Amino acid sequence: MKTLVVGVGGMTNGGKSTLSTSLHQQIPNSCIIAQDSYFKDDSVVPVDDNGFKQYDMLDALHMDAMMRDVDSWRIDPDSFLRQRGLNPELPAPPVDTEVFVLIVEGFLIFNYRPLNELFDRRYFMEIPYDVCKRRRSSRVYTPPDPPGYFDGHVWPMYLKNREQMESTASGIVFLDGLEPKEELLAAVYKDVCQDIERLREKD
Numbered sequence: 001m002k003t004l005v006v007g008v009g010g011m012t013n014g015g016k017s018t019l020s021t022s023l024h025q026q027i028p029n030s031c032i033i034a035q036d037s038y039f040k041d042d043s044v045v046p047v048d049d050n051g052f053k054q055y056d057m058l059d060a061l062h063m064d065a066m067m068r069d070v071d072s073w074r075i076d077p078d079s080f081l082r083q084r085g086l087n088p089e090l091p092a093p094p095v096d097t098e099v100f101v102l103i104v105e106g107f108l109i110f111n112y113r114p115l116n117e118l119f120d121r122r123y124f125m126e127i128p129y130d131v132c133k134r135r136r137s138s139r140v141y142t143p144p145d146p147p148g149y150f151d152g153h154v155w156p157m158y159l160k161n162r163e164q165m166e167s168t169a170s171g172i173v174f175l176d177g178l179e180p181k182e183e184l185l186a187a188v189y190k191d192v193c194q195d196i197e198r199l200r201e202k203d
Contacts (some may be wrong), residue, residue, distance in 0.1 A: 001098050002199040003077055005070075005118050006192060008105045009165075010125030011150035011158050012056075013135035015177040015184070019173065022185045027101050027192060029083055033069055034181040035079060035106020038062040052149055056107070063112055070115065073102050099196045110169040111161055120195060121190060122169070127177035129155065 006023070010016040017034070024030050038061045041047075046054045054060055058162075073080040077100035110116045110124070127135075133150050143152075175184055 001078070002102065002202070003074060004099060004101045004120050004195050004199060005074075006101060006103050006121045006123070006188075007109050007116070007119040008103060008123050008125070008188075009107065009109045009172075010123075010175075010177070011127065011132055011162075012107060012154060013132055013139065014125035014127050015181070016033075016105050016125045018181060019123075019175075019184055019188065021104050022181070023188060023192065024103055026185070026189055027196075029077070029099065030101040030103060031073070031077075031084075032103045032105055033066065033073070035066065035104070035109055036062065038066045048153065050148075050152055052146065052153040053143075054153070054157075056154060056161065058108055058112055061108070063115070067114060070102070070104065070118065073100075074118070085182065099199050101192065101196070107158075108161060109155075110165045110172060112169065116169050119171075121188075121191060122172040124165075124172050124174050125177045125184075126174055131178065132158075145175065 008016045008020045008023070020032050020034070024032050029134070039055065039073055040060055042053070045060045048054055081100075104119070110119075110122060116122075132155070134156065136145070136150055175188075178186075
């Protein structure tokens, strides 16, 4: 049994969840761990001087819990899938060539060093400011974005987090979120399939 860990990061509303879900649907023995599932309760998220909740930072996330889940998958991915009712629908290949794929999706996955060090592939979805703002405004969040939140917090924190990511993480493939979804999926799927085949061929 062999494992492959793929990171799909990116800015808010950049298309990372769509890509991750499509990739998962194409790859047998795969599952997704999404960083958005690990936000702390709203009551403990800090507030800045402008009164904006500081969601776009690692301190707003239960990264310890996320790492426990990632480590649980790495130790026994088959058991991880079974415990969560995520058993592969397709027949599994022989055990000695079986490859399990974990897709980790989130906006700060490459900014957290212990997690970033685990990735075999790293992709980052990006879109222009105006497209990002338009997409963000069309979605409903709980709690909802207050007036001025995008320009006053979301975008500045994205620029700050991206600068920090680029200074500490390497091997990231940047993807244009404006490209057709099918083309983005095809490119990433090809990479992952090549990695899977290489792993299967190893003794």
